[in-house]
Amino acid sequence: MGNRLTINGGKMVKLVEYSEVLEKLEEYIIIDVRSPKEYSEATIPGAINIPLFDDKEREQIGYIYVNESVEKAKRIGIEAVSKKLPYIYDEILLLHKPHKKLLFFCAKGGMRSGSISSLISSLGVTACKLKGGYKGYREFINRELPAINEDIKYIVVHGKTGTGKTKILEKLRNIGFNVLDLEHAANHRGSLLGSVGLGAPSSQKMFETLIYEQLKDKNGIYVFVEGESKRIGKTIIPDYIFSAMRDGYHIYIDGSIRFRSENLINDYTMSPNANIEIIEALENMKKYINEKNIDEYKNMINNKEYEKVSEELMLKYYDPMYKNSSKSHNFEAFIDIKSIDDGVNKLKKWFEDNLDLEV
Template structure:
């Protein structure tokens, strides 16, 4: 017997349910429900083979291949499920559309005495939920949008504000990209659009007030597009500009970009994407400087000659309610907190 559960029911009892994504690792890595655990019934290769046979040969043959594939993995799957069941007591399985994969394993596990459910609509049903709820949850928010030239430490300032109890939406974390042409250095792949929207919804659903701090961004972060409803509300928010001297900004960038072991090669590769903004001669020179570990000189030149002029031009469309000169990350946090307390705290 299969028991069903809606995603909103899981949200209402988050400590009772554990979401189990039974899709292939490839599907899971592209996007999943935040907090879900991947226990794939099939490997990536098995899923492709079963799909091909299902479409091009016969449904029965595809089912048989699936049974053969999963049978050898059942003891492992069982052990994983037992380990998850103890602290949660309710298992919610899902696959792509709430079909055969989640239905079969949910039915089997339920017959073994576990309190298991099939997530209605699967991952597709969850996506429908996000598409409907994200605009609604965004409606009453007033964003406090932090702007500042490259290296001002805006992301770290947001993190410190969250630690102090303020509501924060970290779009760059959700995208896993810093938004600039060198924005993926040391971070790996940019997240998918679907995963980005899921993480944004998760952050906004946890807010305690109508005020949310967010970093000013263009509509695109790497390959991610910010949802139009959120982008519009950001434009309608309070815009605050942070200014810091070049040495402060340079040290922030060096700490952020040069710490990964493979940073040098990633920076060199990404410099190629800047050819329409920087001459070939300078790109070659920057590459040589990076190989010689002259990071500070490259960093300062890129800020002054490339990033700052572009940023200043993009800021002309905003009206700032406050401009602050900051000398450190902590100074920026303190000044933003004071501005909030002086201007918005009583309204919140």
């Protein structure tokens, strides 16, 4: 069990390891008291952000702490927090229930989480503090994720752009298979158009956290995963996972140009700003496609000629690129599919025929 810290006339705040929290996660409400920017870059899944300092305050206090005076930085911090205490207290009370424990964390488990957990505890609310803060949580992920990966045999699904690999894997998960969706973890589809309609991509830290979340409850050693290059958007697949994928079973799926085009259109044109985002992404393709063609594609997008653009991009850009990248794999099977469900059924049959395991 975690150690205990004595505070405020004998009141106790429990110091807990994340591994202990994970065993009884349903008992905790996790509160991230770091700044909004820190929270947006990476946090513990499910954590709620109640920042003690906004981004500007944190930057100012940090500068003074390092370059001027620790005591001055503390004083400015106290002044900044004191104005917000009624709001912070109200927010915390809204989260607190009799059967829940409040778990606070900051960057390193230091002053921010220590002060607020001590204060809340002194006011009669059950409060805990995460040992090592977010840094301690990262140490947990850096230790546990490689350990989980050691026991995995990946089934790597390859296929040309538009074959619906992500949707197929999602349906395989829904019927009981272990699946690692790297693109979901990265919040990026892995191509130059990969961020369209998805918002900001994940940071590297959040990427690895979301991989861990997908793998921690796996049943059995086999995990389906989509074939990816080592970089997905701005994130990089850890070496130990990429190496295990390379050594896994590799399956190639394919489909008609019409089927693939329909999938691409559904994936990329659903967001309100789809046309703007697609046109911005096309600008990034100028080193692969000549400017005249890019301009033609932009006009097609503005005229909502999505099918024509998608087929052009597949035939002239994506398919040749994918053909070159897939040469390094020895495929166990080549599967032609006519729909997403057809792909699910054929991969399921391959699994049952070749690995002889019950799902």
